[in-house]
Amino acid sequence: MSLVVVGSMAFDAIETPFGKSDKIVGGAGTYIAWCASNFTPVKQISVVGGDFPQEELDSLTARNVNLEGVQIKKNEKTFFWSGRYHLDMNSRDTLVTELNVLGDFKPEVPESFQDCEFLMLGNLAPAVQLSVIEQLKNRPKLVVLDTMNFWMDVAMDDLKKLLTKVDVLVINDSEARQLSGDYSLMRSAKKILTMGPKYLVIKKGEHGALLFHNNKVFFAPALPLDEVFDPTGAGDTFAGGFIGHLAKTKDISFENMKTAIIVGSAMASYCVEKFGTERLRELTKEDIAERLNEFVQLVHFDINLV
Numbered sequence: 001m002s003l004v005v006v007g008s009m010a011f012d013a014i015e016t017p018f019g020k021s022d023k024i025v026g027g028a029g030t031y032i033a034w035c036a037s038n039f040t041p042v043k044q045i046s047v048v049g050g051d052f053p054q055e056e057l058d059s060l061t062a063r064n065v066n067l068e069g070v071q072i073k074k075n076e077k078t079f080f081w082s083g084r085y086h087l088d089m090n091s092r093d094t095l096v097t098e099l100n101v102l103g104d105f106k107p108e109v110p111e112s113f114q115d116c117e118f119l120m121l122g123n124l125a126p127a128v129q130l131s132v133i134e135q136l137k138n139r140p141k142l143v144v145l146d147t148m149n150f151w152m153d154v155a156m157d158d159l160k161k162l163l164t165k166v167d168v169l170v171i172n173d174s175e176a177r178q179l180s181g182d183y184s185l186m187r188s189a190k191k192i193l194t195m196g197p198k199y200l201v202i203k204k205g206e207h208g209a210l211l212f213h214n215n216k217v218f219f220a221p222a223l224p225l226d227e228v229f230d231p232t233g234a235g236d237t238f239a240g241g242f243i244g245h246l247a248k249t250k251d252i253s254f255e256n257m258k259t260a261i262i263v264g265s266a267m268a269s270y271c272v273e274k275f276g277t278e279r280l281r282e283l284t285k286e287d288i289a290e291r292l293n294e295f296v297q298l299v300h301f302d303i304n305l306v
Ligand code: AMP
Pocket: 008, 010, 011, 012, 026, 027, 028, 080, 081, 097, 123, 124, 125, 150, 231, 232, 233, 234, 235, 236, 237
């Protein structure tokens, strides 16, 4: 039984008010794989061009990421995305999206991935995400979907169809408002929970994340950090930590999802400390335990209710 991850593998160029990166390796699937592989082996589905560095693929393989589902299109170029962050480091403008190999990506699920128990649908066209679900002979125990405003703008009908097939949707607050057409986050959550997913996670950047299920709500803060260097991939890393923890513990109860949100938040707090995937690549089990402990300290309090 395994965790299958689908998502873009990319080159990114990032500008923040404090610095600028050259073309570096990024992509939703890449961040998810680097993060989730701390908790459980990953089976990856994606596509790259001949220009994607072999060393990156080798490093992922060494981290227990099975790349049998990653197509390499030798004569084509890898997906390229470029973004510029505003001073608040929370909002950003997309400067360039060159789909390249992603433009006509047709994922193929290898036979050895058919044991998929946990499926993480990272950011990609909804029709592509759907085609992975449709290729699986048995429905996974849990399907988690990440998406973004871009797909709501250009493929809302496909996205709505896909929503009926997933268990958990992970989006940020502005995406929740766009999807529901409602400014109130509580009302948005209620509406989105009628569209298919049984669980909804709304990320609020430095203000933490909310988990909704039926009439229950859970809130997890983000770790207050002295400095955010590059927020790119924080959402994907959050999703990787969330599903990585669930796949490792094989427990999909609401209670365990609360813990999974804390794990996702802890991993995302590491991601933003350096450009690209750099910080995630060097993390040790001790680092992760240390940060989880900081979360426990941050939210723990005693109260004597008389
Ligand atoms: P995040 O900061 O978590 O929203 O994710 C940023 C990552 O998403 C970057 O590494 C990009 O390469 C990737 N990305 C940006 N736009 C898209 C898109 N339209 N489809 C797939 N991946 C994307």
